[in-house]
Amino acid sequence: MLxxxxxxxxxxxxxxxxxxxxxxxxxxxxxxxxxxxxxPITSGTFDLDELVTLLGNDDPVILEVGANDGSHTALFLExxxxxxxxxxxxxxxxxxKFQQRLGTDPRVVLEKIAISAIDGEIxxxxxxxxxxEHIPAHWDMSSSIRKPKKHLEVFPWCTFExxxxxxxxxxxxxxxxxxxxxxxxxxxxxxxxxxxLIQGGKTALxxxxxxxxxxxxxxxxxxxxxxxxxxxxxxxxxxxYRFSGDVLLKNKCLK
Numbered sequence: 001m002l003x004x005x006x007x008x009x010x011x012x013x014x015x016x017x018x019x020x021x022x023x024x025x026x027x028x029x030x031x032x033x034x035x036x037x038x039x040p041i042t043s044g045t046f047d048l049d050e051l052v053t054l055l056g057n058d059d060p061v062i063l064e065v066g067a068n069d070g071s072h073t074a075l076f077l078e079x080x081x082x083x084x085x086x087x088x089x090x091x092x093x094x095x096x097k098f099q100q101r102l103g104t105d106p107r108v109v110l111e112k113i114a115i116s117a118i119d120g121e122i123x124x125x126x127x128x129x130x131x132x133e134h135i136p137a138h139w140d141m142s143s144s145i146r147k148p149k150k151h152l153e154v155f156p157w158c159t160f161e162x163x164x165x166x167x168x169x170x171x172x173x174x175x176x177x178x179x180x181x182x183x184x185x186x187x188x189x190x191x192x193x194x195x196x197l198i199q200g201g202k203t204a205l206x207x208x209x210x211x212x213x214x215x216x217x218x219x220x221x222x223x224x225x226x227x228x229x230x231x232x233x234x235x236x237x238x239x240x241y242r243f244s245g246d247v248l249l250k251n252k253c254l255k
Contacts, residue, residue: 002009009188010082014092016096020184021200026113026186027177031187035253038240039242040242041242041243041244042241042242042243043121043201043243044243046053046212046241046243046246046248048065048075048076048079049079050081051076051185051210052079052080054210055184055185055209055210058080058081058082059080059082059083059084060080060083060084060184060185061083061084061086061180061182061183061185061210062075062076062080062083062084062086062183062184062185062186062187063086063087063088063171063183063185063186063187063204064085064086064087064088064186064187065088065115065171065187065188065189065190065197066089066188066189066190066191067087067088067089067094067098067110067189068089068091068097068098068140068141068189069094069097069098069101070097070099070101070102070108071101072085072187073085073087073098073101073102073108074101074102074207076187077082077105077107077108078234081105083107083108084107084109085108085109086108086109086111086178086180087109087110087111088111088113088114088115089110089112090112090113090114090124090143090145090167090168091112091124091140091143091165092112093126093138093140094140094143095110095112098110099226100177111153111174112167113166113167113168113169114145114167114168114169114193115168115169115170115171115173115174115190115193115196115197115200115201116145116165116168116169116170116193116196116197116200117170117195117196117197117199117200118168118170118200119168119169119170119173120167120215121165121166121167121168122145122165122166122168123145123147123163123164123165124143124144124159124163124164124165124166125144125145125146125147125160125163126140126161126162126164127139127140127141127143127144127147127148127158127159127160128140128158128159128160128162128165129157129158129159130157130159132157133156139158142155142160142191143160144159144190144192144193144221145166145168145190145193145196146191146192146193146196146221146222146223146224147160147221147222148160148220148221148222149219149220149221149222149224150164150218150219150220151221154218154220161217169200170200170201170202171197171200171201171205172201172202172203173200174204175201175203175204175207180207181207182207182217183204183207183208183209184209185208185209185211185212186204186205186207186208186210186211186213187211187212188211188212188214189213189214190212190213190214191214191220191221192216192219192220192221192222192223192224193221193224194213194214194215194224194225195223195224195225195229195230195233197213198230198233198234199233202246205237205251206236206241206251206253207254208251208254209250209251209254209255210240210248210249210250210251211234211235211237211248211249211250211251212246212247212249213230213246213247213249214233214245214246214249215227215230215245215246217247222254225249227242234249236251236252236253237249237250237251237252238250238251238252
C-alpha cells in the first residue's frame with residue numbers, strides 16, 4: 001500500500017521521478033563493476049553489423065557452436081566474405097538443413113559433433129514440438145546435451161521424446177587437432193551447456209577475442225549455470241553487452 005501511494009505521489013512530480021530513475025541507473029552501473037551480472041539489460045538483440053567494427057578485419061576465424069540450420073552462418077559470411085567459419089552441430093536434422101543452405105562452401109567447415117567437457121560420446125536430448133498453428137513443426141532449436149528441466153514448464157509446447165548418442169569433443173581437443181592458434185569470435189548457442197563448453201575449452205577461450213553466448217538465470221536444463229557463475233568461470237573476459245538472454249564478452253588479455 002505504501003509503495004503504491006509513493007508511486008502515485010511521484011507521478012505528480014515527474015522531475016523527481018526522473019532523478020530517481022537516473023540515480024538507480026547510476027547505482028546499477030557502479031554495482032556492475034563489482035558484480036558484472038548486474039549490468040543493466042540492453043533492449044533488443046545484438047546487432048551483428050557491429051561485429052565488423054569490433055573484429056576490425058575482413059577474414060576472421062569464427063566458431064559457431066550450435067549452428068543449427070546455418071542461418072547465422074550465412075549472415076556471418078555476408079558480413080565477412082573472407083571469413084573461415086567452423087560450425088558445430090550434432091543434430092542430424094539440423095545438419096541436413098545446414099548443408100542444404102550452404103552446400104559445399106569452402107569457407108565453412110561443418111563439424112557434426114557436440115562440444116562438451118568430455119571426448120567420446122554423449123546423450124543428446126532432441127527437441128520437437130506439439131502440433132499447433134502458432135508453433136513451428138519439428139522444432140529442433142532447443143536440443144541439448146543437458147537434460148531439460150524447467151524448460152518443460154516454461155515452454156510446454158516443446159517436447160523431448162527422443163534421446164540419441166552423438167560424438168563429442170572438448171573444444172580444446174578439437175582446437176589442437178585443427179591446429180588453430182587464434183579465434184576472433186565464438187558464437188555459442190548450446191542450450192544450457194555453457195559450462196560444458198567453458199570447462200572443455202579453457203585453452204580455446206584464452207585464444208578467443210570475443211565470446212557471445214546465451215545464459216539463463218533459472219535452470220532450464222539440468223546443471224545449467226546462471227550468469228553470475230558463468231562469469232566467475234571466465235575471469236579474463238569483460239562483459240560488453242548484456243541482453244535478456246545473451247551476453248557479449250571481450251577477452252581482456254587480447255586486442
